[in-house]
Amino acid sequence: MTSVGEEVEAMTGGRRMDSALARCRAELTGYATSTGRPKTNGAWKEALDHVEALTIRRDTLAATANELHAALAERARARRDLRELEAPEAIEDRRAKLDAARAAHAAAERHAEEVEAEMRKVDMARLTAEGADTRLATFRASLAERQEAAALVEKATTEARQKQADLERHRIQRDTAERTFETAQQTLKTAEAARTRALRAQAAKDGADRRHELEQRIAKAEEARRAMETAAATARSGPDAKTLRRIEALSSAHQTTIAARDATATQIVAHYAEGRAGAIRACDVPLPDGQPLPLPRATRLTIDGIGTLEVRPGDAGHDDTSVEAAAQTLRDALKAAGADDLDMARTAAAARAEAERRHGEAKAVLDSLAPQGIDRLREALAKIPQIDATSDSPDPDTAEAALTDARATHDRARIARDTASERLADARAEAMRTETTLISLRDRLKRAGEAMTKIGENSEDDLATAAETAARAFRAAQAAHAAKAKDAPDLATTGATLRRAESVDTRAREEIARLQPLLARLGERISRSSGDAVEERLAETAQELTAAEATLARVEHEVAVLTRLEKALQTARNEARERYFTPIAKELKPLLHLLWPDAELTWGEESLLPDALTRNGVTEPIDVLSGGTQEQVALLVRLAFARMLAATGRVAPVILDDALVFTDDDRIERMFDALHRQAGDLQIIVLTCRQRAFRDLGGNALRLTPP
Numbered sequence: 001m002t003s004v005g006e007e008v009e010a011m012t013g014g015r016r017m018d019s020a021l022a023r024c025r026a027e028l029t030g031y032a033t034s035t036g037r038p039k040t041n042g043a044w045k046e047a048l049d050h051v052e053a054l055t056i057r058r059d060t061l062a063a064t065a066n067e068l069h070a071a072l073a074e075r076a077r078a079r080r081d082l083r084e085l086e087a088p089e090a091i092e093d094r095r096a097k098l099d100a101a102r103a104a105h106a107a108a109e110r111h112a113e114e115v116e117a118e119m120r121k122v123d124m125a126r127l128t129a130e131g132a133d134t135r136l137a138t139f140r141a142s143l144a145e146r147q148e149a150a151a152l153v154e155k156a157t158t159e160a161r162q163k164q165a166d167l168e169r170h171r172i173q174r175d176t177a178e179r180t181f182e183t184a185q186q187t188l189k190t191a192e193a194a195r196t197r198a199l200r201a202q203a204a205k206d207g208a209d210r211r212h213e214l215e216q217r218i219a220k221a222e223e224a225r226r227a228m229e230t231a232a233a234t235a236r237s238g239p240d241a242k243t244l245r246r247i248e249a250l251s252s253a254h255q256t257t258i259a260a261r262d263a264t265a266t267q268i269v270a271h272y273a274e275g276r277a278g279a280i281r282a283c284d285v286p287l288p289d290g291q292p293l294p295l296p297r298a299t300r301l302t303i304d305g306i307g308t309l310e311v312r313p314g315d316a317g318h319d320d321t322s323v324e325a326a327a328q329t330l331r332d333a334l335k336a337a338g339a340d341d342l343d344m345a346r347t348a349a350a351a352r353a354e355a356e357r358r359h360g361e362a363k364a365v366l367d368s369l370a371p372q373g374i375d376r377l378r379e380a381l382a383k384i385p386q387i388d389a390t391s392d393s394p395d396p397d398t399a400e401a402a403l404t405d406a407r408a409t410h411d412r413a414r415i416a417r418d419t420a421s422e423r424l425a426d427a428r429a430e431a432m433r434t435e436t437t438l439i440s441l442r443d444r445l446k447r448a449g450e451a452m453t454k455i456g457e458n459s460e461d462d463l464a465t466a467a468e469t470a471a472r473a474f475r476a477a478q479a480a481h482a483a484k485a486k487d488a489p490d491l492a493t494t495g496a497t498l499r500r501a502e503s504v505d506t507r508a509r510e511e512i513a514r515l516q517p518l519l520a521r522l523g524e525r526i527s528r529s530s531g532d533a534v535e536e537r538l539a540e541t542a543q544e545l546t547a548a549e550a551t552l553a554r555v556e557h558e559v560a561v562l563t564r565l566e567k568a569l570q571t572a573r574n575e576a577r578e579r580y581f582t583p584i585a586k587e588l589k590p591l592l593h594l595l596w597p598d599a600e601l602t603w604g605e606e607s608l609l610p611d612a613l614t615r616n617g618v619t620e621p622i623d624v625l626s627g628g629t630q631e632q633v634a635l636l637v638r639l640a641f642a643r644m645l646a647a648t649g650r651v652a653p654v655i656l657d658d659a660l661v662f663t664d665d666d667r668i669e670r671m672f673d674a675l676h677r678q679a680g681d682l683q684i685i686v687l688t689c690r691q692r693a694f695r696d697l698g699g700n701a702l703r704l705t706p707p
Contacts, residue, residue, distance in 0.1 A: 238352030
């Protein structure tokens with residue numbers, strides 16, 4: 001891969017770019033960590049710490065100086081405020097205002113008590129006047145209530161007597177209608193009984209025919225059911241069609257195995273002389289003349305007048321096992337069907353089919369006679385009444401007409417009875433309502449009388465005079481209260497004035513008590529701070545901080561420049577590698593596929609040299625590949641470089657000196673195809689001493705000729 005590495009160096013800047021980037025990163029490492037933060041003990045960190053320390057010291061000194069200035073200003077304000085509060089004229093003014101406010105508030109309180117006393121008199125007079133008015137109004141209302149209640153009681157008494165008379169009249173009418181209804185009800189029952197006797201007689205006559213017809217249907221249905229049960233029993237005794245087909249198939253298979261066995265078995269043919277037919281027997285059965293007889297097993301033949309002939313055929317050519325297995329399967333099937341042979345099974349199956357046909361016919365007859373079952377026919381027969389027609393049964397039409405008249409009379413009597421009952425209920429409700437009203441009015445009259453009794457012996461005129469006197473007294477009390485309340489001092493205002501004066505006096509004493517120790521503390525603080533030369537130290541620290549900030553700015557500028565340079569170098573290297581990698585990968589892909597279909601070549605992230613080869617789904621690093629595979633990959637990469645340089649206008653020849661040393665014969669021919677594929681617009685020079693290996697390369701062979 002040496003030559004490939006040199007070409008990568010030329011395309012991407014390589015070591016020169018890496019050297020510049022490493023130097024940039026080395027200088028940046030002296031200032032910052034890999035995360036971009038200041039490095040411990042570095043120049044950037046020291047500059048930051050120095051600026052931070054000076055900033056803290058400057059802020060502390062500035063705070064101390066500000067506190068000193070604030071203490072001086074606060075002491076000046078405290079001295080001024082204390083002089084103002086302790087001035088004799090200020091003290092006398094506060095005392096005079098406080099005394100005046102106290103006197104004014106005391107006078108306002110006394111006047112308020114007098115106004116309140118007058119208000120109590122007004123309330124008493126108002127209550128007296130309202131009581132007199134209430135007694136007068138109650139008297140008048142009770143008098144009117146008693147008079148109205150007496151009139152209503154008299155009217156309600158008359159109405160109650162009338163309602164009781166109406167109630168008695170409606171009760172008599174209801175009783176009469178009730179008796180008429182009972183008579184009509186009895187007449188209706190007699191007519192219904194007569195009509196029932198007539199209908200039973202008619203039903204007895206009509207039911208005789210229906211009963212006879214049902215009895216005949218039941219008898220025929222019973223006969224069909226017995227025939228169906230007999231046929232069903234017969235049908236269960238023989239094999240069904242499916243079983244018969246299986247037996248026939250087994251019989252056919254048995255015959256087939258026999259035929260197959262006999263076809264390969266030893267055969268004998270008897271040819272008799274004149275008058276000797278049947279002289280040869282097998283198992284006491286004469287052999288037919290001229291017909292072949294298969295002998296699947298050893299057989300003894302009897303020849304009359306000569307003796308016996310034992311024929312022992314060989315084992316090959318026939319199979320008694322298959323014949324016996326087929327015969328046993330056939331015997332098992334016949335036994336399961338209850339037959340001795342195939343003909344007997346067929347006869348039983350035919351009998352079963354005939355029985356099933358008879359069963360179907362009997363079932364059809366039964367379904368037509370009793371579609372819902374014979375029990376339903378018996379139930380219908382049991383429901384037909386067995387009524388004996390009597391000689392005194394009336395004519396149905398006459399009984400029906402009498403029943404219709406009785407029903408009409410019964411309905412009229414029922415309606416008359418219900419109407420009378422409703423009217424009686426209404427009359428009873430009216431009587432109860434008038435009685436309840438009368439009781440309520442009597443209670444009302446009683447309450448009105450009791451109210452009149454509570455008022456006493458006073459007349460309406462006496463009560464009216466007392467109400468007028470109380471009203472005049474109430475008006476006089478109101479006038480006296482208004483005169484007293486007019487121009488009265490405002491108690492809330494005088495109270496607020498007093499509270500303000502007391503607050504001003506208290507606040508002045510508290511402020512004097514606060515300012516005196518405050519002045520002492522401020523004096524001590526100012527004396528202590530004045531001896532530390534805070535202002536001079538603050539100025540020196542500010543100058544040192546300015547210099548440190550300038551140093552930090554230079555360091556941060558250097559860090560920013562190095563950071564930006566690192567990014568620019570990295571971006572340039574990535575762009576160069578991208579310009580190199582994309583066309584190389586594009587050119588290399590078809591060349592790889594000449595050797596390994598669907599192969600992919602991965603590249604090193606830093607070196608951008610071939611890193612691993614993926615074939616048939618398996619990825620292998622370049623350094624573990626065989627020598628032949630490594631040199632093939634290197635050659636294909638160089639061809640791809642040459643194509644890329646040609647595409648950018650920088651055409652360069654490809655010179656191969658004893659390449660493909662470790663490549664086998666099959667692969668070397670495909671490498672020759674790759675060389676010819678790239679040689680269309682490239683010059684490829686192959687130098688080798690292996691003339692036999694490169695005989696199939698093709699191209700133009702160079703030869704040295706003497707001058």
